[in-house]
Amino acid sequence: MKIIIAFLFLAGFSICLFTCTSRYKGGDDPRGAAYAGAASCVQCHGEIAGSYAHSNHFKTSSETDFESVRKIITSLNDTVRFPGGQLVVLEAAGKKIAQTYMLNGEWAASRQMDLAFGSGEKAWTFGYWKDEQLYQLPLTYLSELKRWTNSPGFPADHPNYGRLIVGRCMECHSSYATVQNSLEQGMNYTEKIAASSIIYGIDCERCHGPAAQHVAFHKDNPGVKSARFMTAIGSLSRQQQLDLCGTCHSGDPVTLKSIFAFVPGDSLSNYYMYYPGAAANPDAHGMQMQSLMQSQCFLQSDLTCTSCHDTHIKESNKREVFVQRCMSCHLKSDHAVTMAGAKNDCINCHMPLEASKSLDFNNSAEHSGVSYRLRTHRIAIYPAPEGK
């Protein structure tokens, strides 16, 4: 009984989390009238909405939640040193946290952490607003190491407050943002993001496409139990399913038009032009699609991303779930059966952690070249991991 009550409580809480954090109700969605807004799915898809609220996709961008950030600032861990007496200090005051630049003990600059990128599963980086432009702050938090460090790709010799967060980050880390860019003669490139247009996190319609008609139909026809005005992703071709995930998981190619317009069934070739050779040696960061496509599992079966991932549920670090997914195909391998029986983790051996070649963290004073490590999706036989 207690368990049931606890479960009901959790379910209610999850749904509240979802509706309460969704800023748009049906009808006033900044993407237009074809979109219903995430809050409108809860009524009929309560279970999915409840679990999805905890997913990293849903939490991948937000206005900074000061309480969560405050938790990870401790007295030992709120300063990052740069060479030559330069420091960046995290300062909490009231409900705001700022990254403050000190030079030889003197205050030099300070900016508030207005916006957070990343769920914090691996990293959190922050932005601040100035004249409708969004800039990235110098310090990023690395969850695995539990420490703050210079943001990736930032200069190592001084804290940088001048890097724009462009609309492109929004395309993969949010559901929508209106972006206006301009390149005036002899002037800097600017991108203005309308703060009020941002739909933070990846919501249902970011993957499933506009659903206002679907919602309206099913509200008017509660007796109809099969979906109308909604693409069934599972019935799309393999390539179409890969392309859906590939909008954000196939690297950063030349963009022909904004992927905000992508809907399930669409083709990535309408949006992206890949650099020649980019697929040959795909980065572990952001290029899961190309890596997977080099695996024998992919080449010799009809595997897609959803063979292993249920994106409605937060499954990160649930290794036993992934081992089961491997075993859905590898029951004929005596080796695999033995390993699974002995609770040996397939992933450590066959999808080892790999450092990103495109991202690392460096501020030369405290540490240089801290790598960003992810699971390679080129599933294969690798030399035994160190220490084994």
Ligand code: HEC
């Ligand atoms: C008034 C009820 C209602 C609302 C609101 C609603 N749906 Fe549905 N939806 C249904 C019904 C009924 C089905 C068919 C049964 C099922 O798959 O659950 C369905 C099915 C689906 C499917 C599966 C399609 C398939 O064939 O595989 C998706 C995806 C979906 N809905 C997305 C959404 C999204 C996104 C929202 C919010 C924007 C939403 N729905 C809001 C009633 C609703």
Ligand code: HEC
């Ligand atoms: C709109 C862009 C976008 C689309 C579309 C997208 N993803 Fe993601 N995905 C992301 C981002 C951004 C993250 C990083 C989330 C974070 O901040 O931790 C992510 C993270 C993930 C993770 C790690 C989640 C975790 O819990 O750590 C998995 C697995 C994943 N995506 C699978 C998929 C699959 C499968 C699809 C297709 C059904 C898909 N993604 C579609 C952008 C996207």
Ligand code: HEC
């Ligand atoms: C990251 C992309 C992504 C997001 C975000 C997402 N879905 Fe899905 N959804 C999928 C994929 C992929 C499938 C097909 C799964 C399959 O074929 O196994 C699916 C299937 C479904 C289905 C039908 C099958 C089922 O699992 O019941 C429904 C209903 C649905 N989604 C509703 C939602 C709702 C409601 C939300 C928001 C709370 C949502 N989805 C968010 C990718 C997504």
Ligand code: HEC
């Ligand atoms: C092409 C899509 C894409 C673009 C563009 C993109 N990201 Fe990401 N980002 C991802 C994906 C996918 C992940 C998670 C998986 C991975 O690293 O492969 C991720 C991970 C992250 C994380 C770590 C999240 C976590 O906790 O795991 C942060 C922080 C982040 N991105 C910030 C940014 C910022 C800031 C920008 C713009 C400068 C940006 N990203 C541009 C797709 C993208």
Ligand code: HEC
């Ligand atoms: C949809 C089915 C499917 C799934 C799921 C799947 N595989 Fe495979 N895998 C295959 C097929 C088919 C082959 C090629 C024939 C063989 O070696 O069994 C293969 C080959 C392999 C190989 C040999 C690779 C090589 O280069 O020789 C390894 C190792 C492997 N899989 C590990 C895994 C692991 C680990 C998982 C889970 C994370 C997994 N597989 C999930 C179908 C699958």
Ligand code: HEC
């Ligand atoms: C054969 C199984 C399998 C397939 C297919 C698969 N993944 Fe994964 N994926 C995994 C495993 C296992 C992890 C590690 C999960 C963990 O440790 O939490 C993972 C992790 C991830 C992560 C988080 C990055 C990290 O290193 O933790 C992302 C993003 C991701 N997958 C995206 C995708 C996308 C996109 C596709 C399709 C192109 C895909 N995956 C296909 C098994 C798979």
Ligand code: HEC
């Ligand atoms: C300690 C590391 C390790 C673990 C854990 C491990 N493997 Fe392997 N695996 C190997 C090595 C090494 C080979 C190649 C030599 C061989 O065939 O035994 C291999 C071969 C394979 C092959 C291809 C040969 C065959 O027997 O079919 C598959 C498929 C495979 N592994 C799947 C899995 C699955 C699924 C799991 C988890 C249940 C797993 N492995 C766990 C190291 C490992």
